[in-house]
Each structure stands twice: as structure tokens, then as C-alpha cells.
Amino acid sequence: MRAIDTLLSGDLPRSRLLALALGAILFALALAPFLFPGTRSLDVAAKVCIFIVLVASYDLLLGYTGIVSFAHTMFFGIGGYGIAIAMTRLDAGWSALAIGTAGALAVSLVLSLLVGLFSLRVKAIFFAMVTLAVASFFAILASQLSDLTGGEDGLTFKVPEFLRPGFRLLDEPVLGVVFGGKLITYYLVFTSALALFLGLLRAVNSPFGRVLLAIRENEFRAEALGYRTVVYRTLANCLSALVATLAGVLYALWLRYTGPNTTLDFAIMIDILLMVVIGGMGTMYGSILGTTLFIVAQNYLQDLMKMASGATRGIPLLPDLLHPDRWLLWLGVLFVVCVYYFPLGIVGRLRHGGARKG
Amino acid sequence: MTQPSDDQGPLPQARIDTIPLLILAGVVIVAFFLIGSASTWVTLTIAGVAMGLLIFIMASGLTLVFGLMDVMNFAHGLFIAIGAYVGVSTMKAFSSAAGSESFLENLGALAPTLLGAVVVAGLIGAFFERVIIRPVYGQHLKQILITTGGMIVAEQLIHVIWGPDLLPLPRPETLRGSFLVGDVAIEKFRLVAVVVGLSVFAAMMLVLNRTKIGLLIRAGVENKEMVEAMGYRVRRLFVWVFIVGSALAGLGGALWGMYQENVTVHIGAQMMVLIFIVIIIGGLGSVGGCFVGALLVGLVANYVGYLSPKVALGSNILLMMIVLFWRPQGLYPVNRQ
Amino acid sequence: MPEPLLTLAGVHTHIGQYHILQGVDLAVPRGELTMLLGRNGAGKTTALRTILGLWKASSGSIRFDQAEIAARETPDIASMGIAYVPETMGIFAGLSVKDNLVLAARESALDEARLENVFRFFPALRKFWFLPAGLLSGGQKQMLSISRAMIEPRKLVLIDEPTKGLAPAIINNLIEALKELKQTDTTILMVEQNFHAARSLGDGVAVMDSGRIVHTGRMADLAADEALQTRLLGLSLDVHQ
Structure with missing residues (x-):
């Protein structure tokens, strides 16, 4: 119990249901290759791991600092392009991976510092507008500099031998699972994601995190107490950007590909927003629930809707609303409802319900 | 300490800050030398002005809405999309008039198209203000989130109603193509855009400067509290500004759709970035700044698009950066209390 | 004695977490100019803003012209004939x-x-x-x-420190104008730090301290009583001349 407390930086789920859900997700992700064999489900599991980190890093901004940024995918993309460019230009080995990652982190740090110092002094609205413009500029840049980035097609690259799908650790499958590069990559992604998440959890529960919350609650007062709010906000912005960059590295590594559609697309930014808000802003655990729910819905809700749409054929409008391509409509509605009525999202509901019972 | 009454002193002059206007003129002049060909330059300039005026139509409401109530509507692009799609449907319904060789009959298609876009966008604006915006007055974070959410849902609903495909939005017959003045080719529709854009700008200036409502809007942007302390309901005023702003975005959307001759679901989100850039450049809350900013963006986009197509898409953001480094509050900062 | 034009009874105002007005009782008689005096931070400006609804009173009653206005919106209150x-x-x-x-x-x-x-x-x-x-x-x-x-024409004019930062010549000009305004049967509630202005304009006076009214009376009486001034305002008003 003490160990768990330390690991979670004292920020326990504080709800039996929440703990149960988190435990189930952790269990499923940890054993995904064994529980859900098949390429598609492993893809889903890896994406969940990576997006949990991405979404949690965004929550550090949105939920803990009260800043809306539309440039989070930019940092995600920098991570992806960083290793993609390094791996295609250099020898596709571990050193290229390290160089690419380090380079991407450096670029993200500088950019986030610039964006932060440039616009964090002003209102939330202005920051949101500027980041939107900057992110769209970056997306244009990535598609225009096709010599470097592969343009719209993106970059497909080789990963270190050890991580290649063809690589075999054991000659024979164990329990029907191939012990090869894919499995190794998955566990690399999984453990990195877990470590990054716990790191973020530590950050928000540290004195630094508490100052961020104080600023969010009352900027004027925090300023009066002697906190340099701009400094803290800029730090949060940088930390968040760096973690997003690492998530981008992991995603590119998993896909062995980086392109505008997997990283820089504005639709991904919208997805992140939905995941944070539905999961619960300002509750790191919300990113786990929000991401899992969203990505599972993205991949499986459509099947369900196809059935519903078919079943309601003949009724006007309803089949159109239930068309599988309209799954985002319903998540969008859920998002709006969350912002109005459940600002702490699912986690807030679970904790609230748990507290009442307890 | 202030000076005692300076009755004998010289009369201070009312001055508009002309530097941004000079920059605008400078851009046009520099472009002339860079382009080298007078006819190309005229064509590009007209295209830039047309584009700038269309952006102004779409952006002006947003900047006033922000100025009055500190509300930033991230779903403003929705009204642009609505206008464009209503335009598609209306133009289709009047396709015989639009296909006629007679300019008057063409007008019979253009007028209901634009009117439809204005009315529907305005109505949806009224609904949006009541349902989405009003509950989150004064809460910036929620405002950004909720309007973004509204945009997501609305975009999906447009999918449901009009389908996911690119739809054609043809210009009426006599407004297609261009005519030649000397060796300068001028696209007819661009002239329509210029005429409508200038009319909207003139009407807006007239309202803002010569009517009591307009004075109240300007006063409210500066100091909302004082306007209320004088007994006026800024909220009611705001609702109307929001509706008119939405309707204008609809008008702009329909015109923009015709300008491009087709419409996609992303038209709103795409224009949103441009519009943000324009109102940031102009100074949040400033209509005059929005006008200059829109022209600047339109002209630069066209000039750069010709001179160096690769850079064109990003030119606006570079422009924004430069302006912000020079004047962090935009070209015409609004003095707000 | 006729009913005062404006009456505050037990008015409390919170701004954020700060408790600024802590039970203000004040009557502003018709046709008079009432001076509201007090040290910096006593709550004078908050009192004016609360009357106008720019801050909402958290409890207490504000009656203006026979109507309860504490819960009304600023534009409604202003429309009843109050200028600020x-x-x-x-x-x-x-x-x-x-x-x-x-x-x-x-x-x-x-x-x-x-x-x-x-x-x-x-x-x-x-x-x-x-x-x-x-x-x-x-x-x-x-x-x-x-x-x-x-x-x-307004029934009540709320004026907050009009002479602040102005040169003496202009202050005299303002005082003349305000005297003229008094002649028009307009009731005035005015916050002032400048004693010269306060003495030449005030009919009644109310002194605030720590969010409460601690003294009410005639301006002339206060002006004549240096000991009272020192006790209420911390120093003699004449110093300000």
C-alpha cells in the first residue's frame, strides 16, 4: 500500500469504482498482446498507451494551469518528425533514435518557450488564438518542406533491428503469441508511457503542481503571494510540450511512420480536447479513462452504430444521425454536456459518487 | 498633475493613426516593383482586395463580439459554413435563373442566395448565443471549450444534412469569367466581392459612427460598465451584435463559396485561422483594424502566392508575427477598461 | 421629515473573498448634497458602486425613491434616474x-x-x-x-472624488458647476478627499470606516469641530487646504 502511495505520488483514485476501472485498464494494457491477439487490437492498445501520455500532458496545461492551447499536436508532431527524419537520414539504429529524440526535445523546448513568453502574459483567449495560428503554420510548413518531411505522404522509416516486426526473440510462439520485434516495441511503448504518466502525476502533486492550481484558481492572488505566474505557466507549457514530444516519438516508433495525418492534423487536436474533457480536466486519471473510452469508441463504436443505423432504416433522419461516420457527433455532444454539467468529467462523477457512498 | 484649463492653447487635432494605412500602401507599391508586370499587379491587387473584403465581412462581427462582451467564439466558422451550404442549396433551387444569360435574372438567383445565407446564419446565431454562449459569459476557459465543442457538433450536423462530399457552388452565368480592360483581366466575381464588401464596410461605419446604437457599441467596447451605469443594457446590444456578426459571417461564407466555386465541410475551420489572424493583426475589438488587417492579409496572400507559391500559405502567420512584434496589441489597439 | 431619496440599511458587500461593506446604514435626504468621507480603503467607492448595482450587495436593503433596488441590474437602477x-x-x-x-x-x-x-x-x-x-x-x-x-435631469447623482489630481483653478471651476447642479433640485452623494471642496459643497456628511458608517451629521458641524475630524478621519481636515 505504501509503495502504491509513493508510486502515485499520494494522489490515489479515491473511489472504489475509479480504482477498479483504472486497474482493469492497466491490466488490459499490460497484458494486451496476450489478452487481445491480433494486429488491430494491439494497434488500439498501443495507441491508447501513447494517447494517455499525450492527453495527460495536455491536461497539465488545460486542467492544472487553465490554459487552452491548440498547438499541442505541433509538439506531438515534432517528436514524430524528429525521429522519422533522424532515422531516414542516419543509420536506422539506436543512436539515430537518440539523436532524433534529443533534437525533437530541443526544438519543442525552444518553441514552447517562445510561444509561452510571447503570449502567456495575455489572456487565455489570446493564447488559444495564437496557438491555433502557430499550429496551422507548422502543419503548413511540414507539408511544404517535402524534401525534409516527405510532405503530405510523410516519412516511412526503419526502426532498430531489435524492434522490427521480422525480428524473433523466440523461434516458437508461446501461448499463441509471437515473441518478436512487435511485442518488444509494444512493451517499450507501454513502459515508457507508464513511466511518463507517473512522472506527470508526480509533477502535478509536487509543490510546483500546487502553485499551478493556485494560479488557476486565482491568478491575482497567486501573483500577490509572490509567485511569478508567467514563469510557472511557461514552465508548465514547456513540460507539457516536452512530454507531448516524447509521446510523438513513441507513436512514430510504433507506426514506423510519421505524417501530417497521424500527428499534425487539427482533428487530432480536437480528439485530445474531447479526451481530456470527457475524462475529467485537472484529474490526471481522467486522461486514462477519457483516452481509453475515446479510442475504443473510435475503433469499435462505429461497428455498433452501423448496426443501429441499419436497424433504424426507414425512419427519417435517425439512420443518418446514427451513421457510423457520425460517431464524433455523439462524442461532441458528450463533450458539450461535460463542459456544462460535469466539469470534472467521468473521474469527477466517479469520485463524487464514491464519496457519497463512502 | 494636469494643466489648468488651456482655453488659449492650440486645438488638439483628431488624428487617425496613419502608419498602418501607409504600410498597406507600401505593400501595394513594393509588390508592384517585385512583380514587374503592371497587368499582373492590377489583377493580383484586385484579387487581394476582394479576398480581404470577404474576410472582413466574415471577421468584423467576431471582433465586435469580443470587444463588447469579452466573448471569443471559436465556432464562428460554423456560420461561415452555414452560409456557404445554404448558398449551395439556394443556388441549386434557383439554378434556372442563375443559368440565364440575363444579368437581371442572375441577380434573381444571387439575391436569394445571399439573403438566405444571411437569414439562416443570423437565426442560428441567435440560437447559438442563447444556448451555447450565454451560460458561459465571463468564463473564458469554458467559453473556448464550449464553442469548440459546438463547432464539432455543428460540423457533424452539416455532414448529416449535406453529406461529406465537396459540393459545387456555381457563380451565376453573367458573373463567370473575366473581362479585359486593356491587357488587364479582371474576374467579374471579384468585382462583386469588392462591391458587396465595400458596401458592408460603409454601412457598418455609418452605423457605428452616426447612430446611437453604433455609438453604444463603440462605447461598450471601451467601457461596458460605464454604458450600463448610464442605463443601457449592454447584454441586449450584445445579442444583436452577435446575431448581425453571425449573419455577416453567413454572407461572407456564401460569397467565399462562390469565390472558390465549391464548398467543403472544412470551409469554416479553414477560414477561422485566417479570421483569427486578421482580428489579432487589427487589434481585438477594433473594426477599423479588422478592415486594414483583412486587406493586408488578402493582398499579401495574393502577392506572395504569385511571387513564391511555397511560402504563400504561411505568409499570413508570418505577417501576424511581424505585426505582433511591432505592436503586441495589434495595429489599432482598443483602449479597454 | 420627508422620506430620504436613498436609504441603505445593513448593506454588506463582498468582492471575491473580501468583505468590504460590513453593514452600511445611510440616508441621503432629497435635494441635499451628502458628503461621504473616510480614510482610504474605508469602502466609499464600494458603497457608490453597490448603490448602482455594479457590485451586488450580499445582504441588506437599498431603497431608492420608494423602491427596493438592491437586487436590480445596473441599467435598471440607472434608468430610475441615477447618474454616476x-x-x-x-x-x-x-x-x-x-x-x-x-x-x-x-x-x-x-x-x-x-x-x-x-x-x-x-x-x-x-x-x-x-x-x-x-x-x-x-x-x-x-x-x-x-x-x-x-x-x-437626474434624481440622484453619485460622484466619486471629482477633484482628485486636478489643479486648484479647475477645482474651483468644478465646485461652481456642482453648486449650480445643487440648485436644480438634484440630490447628490459625493465622495471627496479635498476638504475645501467638501466644506463648500456638503450639506450633510457621513463618515465611513472599515466598511461602516461611523458618523452622520451636518457638514458645517463637522467642519467646525476639529477634535471630531481628528477622531473620525485621523487628522484635521484643515490640513488638506
């Missing part, structure tokens, strides 16, 4: 002097006779009629702000 001249003057800098006054005349177009009256006291306004009010000097802005309160 804030400490910051609240000038619309981008609007011309004329347009500032056009907006202040809520009921109708500008009244020529009243306008002439304004110009008589503040000739500078005529001179700068079409210029943006932002170009005016500090004193001229204050003149414009007071003119906005005079351009239409």
Missing part, C-alpha cells in the same frame, strides 16, 4: 465629446438649453466638441464626466 461620475471618470476616449454627451442624454436628443448651461461652466467642451474625448486633459475629462451627469 466614477473616480476613473469613465470617459469613452474614442468617441467625440459630443457623442459622449449624446449617449448620456438617454431619453432624447441633446437639450439646447441644458447644453448652453454646460458650456457656460466648461467652455472647453464647446471648443473640443467634435474631437475624441481621449484627447482632453485630465481636468477637461472630469468636466465632461460631470457634464454627462448634468445633461439630463
